[in-house]
Ligand SMILES: Nc1ncnc2c1ncn2[C@@H]1O[C@H](COP(=O)(O)OP(=O)(O)OP(=O)(O)O)[C@@H](O)[C@H]1O
C-alpha cells in the first residue's frame with residue numbers, strides 16, 4: 270500500500286506503473302518486465318485499475334461497465350455475460366437486481382464495488398487501486414475492506430492500493446510505503462512502521478496511539494496461553510479468538526480483570542489472555 274498525506278505523489282506513482290505518466294528516471298518492473306518496454310495498451314489490459322472517485326462510465330449500465338476490458342480483449346459474448354454475473358456476485362451485488370442499472374442509480378458504496386468488479390473482470394495479475402474505499406461511511410468501508418481481503422484470499426493477486434488512511438493500511442497491507450513529497454519515507458510491514466518509525470515525519474503520521482494500533486495486528490487466539498491450574502473466577506470475561514489484543518486490552522480495562530478466557534467460534538475455551546501477555550507482546554524488542 271502507498272500511504273501518505275494529500276499531494277505526496279500516490280496517484281502519480283500508480284499512474285507511472287501503467288504508463289499513464291512516463292517515469293523520468295528509474296525503472297518499474299511488472300512481472301519482471303520493464304514497463305517502458307511494453308506496449309502501453311497491452312500493459313494496461315494486464316493491470317486492473319480502480320481510479321480515485323471510481324470513474325464508472327455514466328452512460329453505460331453496470332453490466333457494460335464490468336464488461337469493458339473483456340470486451341476490449343475480444344472475449345465471446347456468452348463468456349462476457351457469464352463473467353459479469355460472476356464479478357457482481359463476487360463483490361456482493363445481486364446480478365439480477367443490479368446488472369441493468371446505471372451508475373447514477375447506485376449508492377456510493379455500490380458504485381465502488383462495481384469499480385472493483387470491473388477492475389477484476391479480465392482477471393489481471395496486477396491491480397492498481399486508488400483510494401477504492403474512500404467515499405463510503407466507516408461501517409460500509411470496513412465491510413468492503415474485509416470483503417476485498419476475502420476475495421484476495423481466493424484470487425492471489427498483486428495489488429497496489431493507495432490510501433491516506435493509516436488504519437486501512439494497517440488492516441489490509443502486507444507491505445506499506447509511506448510517502449512524503451514524492452519520496453518514500455519508509456517501506457516496511459505495518460508492524461515495523463508502528464514499532465520503529467524511520468523518522469519524525471513517519472512517527473507523527475502513525476501517531477501517538479501506535480502502541481495500541483500494533484495490538485490491533487495480533488489476535489487473542491494467537492497470543493493466548495494454556496490455562497495453568499484448575500479454577501478460574503466465575504466473573505472472568507470472555508473474548509473471541511478472532512478479536513484483537515487491542516479489543517482484549519479494552520475488555521480487561523473495562524471489566525477490571527487481569528485475565529480473560531479466549532474462546533473459539535464454537536464458544537470452547539482455547540486458553541487465557543492476561544494483561545501481562547499483552548504487555549509482553551506490545552513491548553518493542555531492541556534490535
Ligand atoms: N498533471 C500534473 N502536472 C503538474 N503537477 C501535478 C499534476 N498532477 C499532480 N500534480 C502534483 O503532483 C503532486 C502529487 O499529486 P498526486 O495526485 O500524486 O497526489 P496524491 O498523493 O495522490 O494526493 P491525494 O491523496 O490528494 O489524492 C501534487 O502536488 C499535485 O499538485
Ligand SMILES: [Mg+2]
Pocket residue numbers: 279280281321399
Ligand atoms: Mg491521489
